[in-house]
Amino acid sequence: MKKKLAVHFTDSKKTNYAYERLLLCQHCGTYSIRMQDECEECGKTSRLTPIQQVAHAWSQRKGQSSLLFLGILLCLAIISAQTLPSLIGSIIGSIVLFGVAFSLQKQLARYERSVHFRRFLYAERGKIRLALMRELDEIAVDMKEGNPKTAYEKLREVSHFLNNDPIKRRKIACLNQFVLRSDMELELDTLVPSSYDYQFVEYLRKVAQVKRSLIKKKVLDYAVAYKNEILRHENGTEILANVAGAALRMKAYVDDYYEFILEFLEYLSKERLLRLAKLASTYRTEWAELYARTEALVQARYSFDPDFKGIFQRGSA
Numbered sequence: 001m002k003k004k005l006a007v008h009f010t011d012s013k014k015t016n017y018a019y020e021r022l023l024l025c026q027h028c029g030t031y032s033i034r035m036q037d038e039c040e041e042c043g044k045t046s047r048l049t050p051i052q053q054v055a056h057a058w059s060q061r062k063g064q065s066s067l068l069f070l071g072i073l074l075c076l077a078i079i080s081a082q083t084l085p086s087l088i089g090s091i092i093g094s095i096v097l098f099g100v101a102f103s104l105q106k107q108l109a110r111y112e113r114s115v116h117f118r119r120f121l122y123a124e125r126g127k128i129r130l131a132l133m134r135e136l137d138e139i140a141v142d143m144k145e146g147n148p149k150t151a152y153e154k155l156r157e158v159s160h161f162l163n164n165d166p167i168k169r170r171k172i173a174c175l176n177q178f179v180l181r182s183d184m185e186l187e188l189d190t191l192v193p194s195s196y197d198y199q200f201v202e203y204l205r206k207v208a209q210v211k212r213s214l215i216k217k218k219v220l221d222y223a224v225a226y227k228n229e230i231l232r233h234e235n236g237t238e239i240l241a242n243v244a245g246a247a248l249r250m251k252a253y254v255d256d257y258y259e260f261i262l263e264f265l266e267y268l269s270k271e272r273l274l275r276l277a278k279l280a281s282t283y284r285t286e287w288a289e290l291y292a293r294t295e296a297l298v299q300a301r302y303s304f305d306p307d308f309k310g311i312f313q314r315g316s317a
């Protein structure tokens, strides 16, 4: 078995939208999907500009061109006036029209900017796709050359734009080479594949041990859906018991995964059983079966354990 690697991930910058991670090199016109300081294509450091800034400048130019076009038309109208009254009329009319157009453009600027931005993104989609492809090629090389940490950090960036099963599989392949620790910025929900995947379940097993709080609805649904496949896994029962144990974090989960918890009740660790005992005694009427079976299990295994003392009415005193 290959020795696991102890790694520290580089912090990934947070953004509200994926597009905020796109930088355009003004020197060679290449996009970068990673928020880095240097263009990967030409190496320039000073010409990388966030895409919103590029699109904003594009939108401004478009607005200015429209005003310029209107200005030319109005000038033509003024020049073509043949009498003094019509000249005065067309000058006043042009000033008013231009003023209205200018103020309308100012008022609609925000809306127009967002429309222009969407158009700009659409127009640039080919170049952005190329940036993604280039990144995926680099990742393939990193993985082949045995640099899972570099590959994973790049995959993390790619997945902001593209998070399909092949990307998830590559990420999991990297993550399964690391020693996982609770202080690491780990992910789980974002890795849930669309079908049963042995490597994902293996990763889930380790995450359940070090960072149970990452197990949420999506993972619980996955565990329930692929329960039979997971049971065939080497540590299947332990994995499902840990997942069921994680569901005891909140009442809503116990309500939603009641049968699943009942099924793996007897495999829960002492710490999780203690949590369940406290929870079940609070909702004993609502969860009659869960309460009864938890109490029976505690009586059988921990009747003299002081940690469980006084939790049940007919407790183990």
Ligand SMILES: [Zn+2]
Pocket: 025, 026, 027, 028, 029, 030, 039, 040, 041, 042, 043, 044
């Ligand atoms: Zn460049």
